[in-house]
Amino acid sequence: MKYRVYVDKTKKRQDEQSPVVLIFEDSGMRFKISTGLFSSRKFTGKEFPKEEPNHKAKTLKLAEKLLDIDEYLLMNSNVPFNKAKEEIKAILNGEGNALKPITFYMEELAKTKTPSTAKFYIKTARKIREFDPSATFDTIDAEWLQNFDTHMKENGNTTVNGRAIHLRDIKAVFNAALADEITTKYPFRKFKIKADSVPIKNITLEQLRELRDCNVEPNSRIFRDLFLLSFYLCGINPVDLLHLTKANIKNGRIVYTRSKTHKLYDIPLPPEAKEIFRMYKGKDYLLEVLDYYGDDYLLFLSRWNKMLKRIGNMKICERSDGRKVLRMGEPILPNLTVYSARYTFASIGAELEIPRETIALCLGHSWADVTAHYISYSMKRIDDAVRKIIDYVNADISNKNDDI
Incomplete structure (x- = not known):
């Protein structure tokens, strides 16, 4: 279907303005529809004559209408003639948003x-x-x-x-x-989206400790350490973690807006997390990752998951000096991913019988509009829960030190 712009002088108003219409033709059939614009001078292109008052504004408005028409014709080349007529009329009347793909x-x-x-x-x-x-x-x-x-x-x-x-x-x-x-x-x-339940991707307390303590290859160490960092920070989303800057540290805490929910999140910064930030200190960000990857952080996230899967598909061996190292063999953590840190934080919290609503606060699920008193109370609950979970994970280290 083709169309052209035409000024219909047969319907001139008292102010000498005539309607600007579009004439559509297809296989010998044609119809005419007004654009809702008017002109005192005839023209056949897509721009009002310069002599026309407000010609720039009118030309811009006409261009917007023609763009909508072009999009419609491009996506609806096989629509029957009469249906196309009605839908194009709706577009020109400002009712055509729902007609766009x-x-x-x-x-x-x-x-x-x-x-x-x-x-x-x-x-x-x-x-x-x-x-x-x-x-x-x-x-x-x-x-x-x-x-x-x-x-x-x-x-x-x-x-x-x-x-x-x-x-x-x-x-x-x-x-x-x-x-x-x-x-x-x-x-x-009338249509319900079906979904299968999937197993929770957490790892056990023992597996987390083994992952923390074992020696990994130098080029894999950062991926293991950032996994632990995510755990120490309440299972923080990896995108949010990578984009943290010095401005996000306030009064010894991590304060930021979650990219997923756009809600404020305020969590403690435990010493275990500080040490990892120190090891991988960045220039513009708290972590050095984006110093190298820039805006292409999705590439790093993909590599992070691949390296965690590689680590998880190894077994832990004990050397003669007692140190644990990773070697190929029976997998210790099959299907380990970045998000396992978040699920593991929640599952260990549940194991310690920390109330579900407190775990939800730690995970950032419940920052509703509440009073300042309640926010302060909630922050204390989060701080206490985080410390309790990390101390529980580190209990084996304390026991080892007691044995020395």
Whole structure:
């Protein structure tokens, strides 16, 4: 379908202004729709004549409308003529937001997220284009979601949880569109996202101690030490950990805003964590990692997980001098990941019968709007819990020293 700009002088107003319309043609059929703009002079291009009052503002407004039309025609080349007529009319009347492909809104939403989260939205948008590139808020319903799930299953996404990630991305875009009043439709009222329960990825107290005490190869040591650092800091998210600066240290504590929830987080800085920061001190950040990786921290996170998996797939051997070293053999920590530190912190806290709500505070799950008195009380609970957990982990060291 092609279109052209035309000033319809047959409908001139008393102020000598005539409507600027678009004439669409396709296979011998044509229709005309007003842009809502007016001009006192005829023109056929995409810019108002310079002699026209406010010609720059009018040209900009026309360009915005034509861009929306071009996007629609690009993504809907096979739409029947009469349907295209109605949808283009809606676009020119300012009602066409919901007619844009959902992938457009998904990629816009991705721009507001952290790089690690944005990459999942981009991947979901790509999968939607493979299945139905013209999908919009109006065309997606419960049946569409089920067919999309089946399509993913038949094309490589065989795990339920893997497909659930993409379905939750679509749900998030719908939630944002509802909030912005772009659509009133919500197919997730009739479609439930399925997910399989997965085993908790924590390691045991004994395994954590073995990991802490064993000798690892020099080029692997930082990955083990940063895992321990994450544990000492309540299982801090690795993205937040890498981006900590001196400004985040206040009164001997770590204070920062979580990238995932955008909520304030305030945790103690125990001596064990201080020592690791000292070992890997950075210039612009507390840790040296981003001095080398810069903005490409996702590359480091990928390598971090790979090296932890390599460490976990080794066995601990005791040398003749009593020191423990890692050697290839029976894995001690299969499937060890960066996030195991967070799960392990929580599981050891539960083992010590620390209240669930206190563990939740340590993990940053409950920073609601509360009074200053309650915040102070909560910080003390966090401090006491962190010290209790770390002392419990270090108890074997104290016992060894007592034996000497």
